[in-house]
Amino acid sequence: MARVAFIGWRGMVGSVLMDRMLAEGDFKGFEPVFFTTSQVGQKGPRVGITIPPLKDAYDVKELRTADIIVTCQGSDHTKEVYPRLRKAGWKGYWIDASSALRMKDDSIIILDPVNRDVIDRGLKTGIRNYIGGNCTVSLMLMAIGGLFRENLVEWVTSMTYQAASGAGANNMRELVEQMAFVGAVSRKLLAKPATAALELDRQVLSSLHDKAFPKKVFGYPLAANLLPWIDSAMENGQSREEWKGIVETNKILGTRRTIPVDGICVRVSSMRCHSQGLTVKLRKDVGLKEITKIIADANDWVKVVPNTKEETLKALTPAAVTGTLTVPVGRIRKMNLGERYLTCFTVGDQLLWGAAEPIRRMLKIALEYIG
Ligand code: HSE
Numbered sequence: 001m002a003r004v005a006f007i008g009w010r011g012m013v014g015s016v017l018m019d020r021m022l023a024e025g026d027f028k029g030f031e032p033v034f035f036t037t038s039q040v041g042q043k044g045p046r047v048g049i050t051i052p053p054l055k056d057a058y059d060v061k062e063l064r065t066a067d068i069i070v071t072c073q074g075s076d077h078t079k080e081v082y083p084r085l086r087k088a089g090w091k092g093y094w095i096d097a098s099s100a101l102r103m104k105d106d107s108i109i110i111l112d113p114v115n116r117d118v119i120d121r122g123l124k125t126g127i128r129n130y131i132g133g134n135c136t137v138s139l140m141l142m143a144i145g146g147l148f149r150e151n152l153v154e155w156v157t158s159m160t161y162q163a164a165s166g167a168g169a170n171n172m173r174e175l176v177e178q179m180a181f182v183g184a185v186s187r188k189l190l191a192k193p194a195t196a197a198l199e200l201d202r203q204v205l206s207s208l209h210d211k212a213f214p215k216k217v218f219g220y221p222l223a224a225n226l227l228p229w230i231d232s233a234m235e236n237g238q239s240r241e242e243w244k245g246i247v248e249t250n251k252i253l254g255t256r257r258t259i260p261v262d263g264i265c266v267r268v269s270s271m272r273c274h275s276q277g278l279t280v281k282l283r284k285d286v287g288l289k290e291i292t293k294i295i296a297d298a299n300d301w302v303k304v305v306p307n308t309k310e311e312t313l314k315a316l317t318p319a320a321v322t323g324t325l326t327v328p329v330g331r332i333r334k335m336n337l338g339e340r341y342l343t344c345f346t347v348g349d350q351l352l353w354g355a356a357e358p359i360r361r362m363l364k365i366a367l368e369y370i371g
Contacts, residue, residue: 002370004363005066007035007057008073009045012169013097017072017356018045026360030367033066035059037073060084068093068366070359075100093366097132097359102248109133109252110362113299114145118254119362123369130362133252134244135354136160136265136274141252142327142353143346146298147280147291148253154281154340158245158263162230163318165272166350170217172271177214178223179269182207218267227267241265273318274350279335280342288334291342295329301353305330312345321347325357 008014021027027047034044035057044051055062057077063069063085069092071078078100085094094101101107107129108122109115119130132138140158147153164175185207189195207213208221220227231240245261253259268275286294296304305315305328314320316330331345348354 002030002067002367003033003065004030004367005033005035005063005069007037007069007071007077008097009034010036011072011074012165013351013355013359014072016351017070017097017360018047020352020356020360022047024360026364030068035063037077057081060088060090064088064090064092066092067370068095068363070095070363072097072356072359074098091128093370094129095131095359095362095366096129097355099131099134101129102131102133103251104129107131109248110358111138111141111252112358112361112365113301114141114148115252115254118252119365121254123366130366132355132358134241134248135166135348135350136162136241136276137244137248137252138358139274139327139346139348139350139354140245140276140278141249142299142348143276143302143329144278144280144295144298144344145302146294146296147282147342148259149298150294152280152282152284152286152291152294153259154283155260155262156281157279158261159277159279160230160241160263160265161268161270161275161277162241162265163268163270163272163274163350164222166230166274166354167218167267171222174214174217175222175269175271178218178221181210181213182223185210222267222269224269226269228264230265230267238262239265270318271322272350273321273347274354275318275345275347277331277345278343280344282340282342285339288332292332295332295344301325301327303328304332307331307333316345316347318347322349323352324349325352327353 009018034054036054037057040056041053044054075098078098108127110130164172186203189200204224229239234243242265249261250258303326305311312330316328327348329344329346335341335343
């Protein structure tokens with residue numbers, strides 16, 4: 001029976017992964033072993049079967065006994081442990097939610113509803129590293145993967161509205177603290193129905209600049225604000241998050257000719273759903289009915305939302321999508337720019353299809369492959 005090591009199962013992505021695996025009854029047919037960076041010897045999570053005490057996530061000798069390692073521990077741990085493992089001759093499958101190995105030649109970015117062919121080819125040709133993609137890229141491809149599959153995309157711009165969860169668990173917490181701070185300082189004014197909106201606005205604004213405003217994690221207010229920069233700077237003026245759009249999309253799809261992808265990535269005050277406004281330059285003029293069908297038929301999770309105000313506001317929001325695997329795409333229409341310019345809007349749970357779900361599914365694929 002295959003031995004599967006889990007590292008980083010307690011963090012945010014790891015917890016979502018554990019929940020999904022339990023919900024799908026995945027803990028069968030292999031031997032799970034749980035690792036920890038801080039609690040060696042303690043009890044592991046409840047997964048419905050007896051498991052050994054937690055082992056040391058830095059112990060290469062112990063990790064080497066696994067056929068598959070699934071890690072949500074993050075890039076620093078991968079950079080420290082992965083090279084040592086390979087150097088020690090480990091030939092198992094490394095399935096990783098972090099970005100550390102994503103762009104390496106000997107790794108594949110996994111999003112099987114979109115690139116199962118690339119994954120299968122990788123397994124057959126002996127690739128052993130299977131890495132989760134950037135959440136925004138994965139969610140964009142879950143949404144309009146059909147257009148890429150039909151070779152209809154000349155280029156795409158993605159203007160993003162990214163949730164706090166993409167920055168980390170502490171950021172989610174701080175966002176709520178910021179909202180609470182704004183709420184608390186505005187309470188008195190709100191209680192008086194006669195308060196003018198501009199007076200309330202002055203109060204909110206002054207709270208954002210207040211020394212006591214909680215912003216240790218973000219560095220800036222996100223509540224009642226937005227932050228149009230995510231991750232570090234690249235030399236060409238893009239942020240790293242924006243750069244990932246083009247490199248990861250093309251790597252996931254295994255394109256021969258690079259399809260340009262670009263846009264501006266913005267952090268907004270939603271909790272865990274990333275949204276994106278897309279502009280697609282089509283390679284040819286295809287009617288809206290056919291386009292809609294291509295988008296809707298691409299996988300089991302994408303769902304086209306009719307372009308009406310009522311349906312859009314009901315189904316195409318983070319509040320509607322959070323906690324679900326559905327990836328709605330709506331506001332689909334041809335733009336005034338011309339018949340080959342398509343726009344749409346999509347929303348997806350950043351912790352599910354954006355992080356844990358491709359990892360969960362890759363584990364199943366790898367287990368099936370090694371039999
Ligand atoms: N980098 C993404 C973000 C999350 O900051 O929202 C991880 O893919």
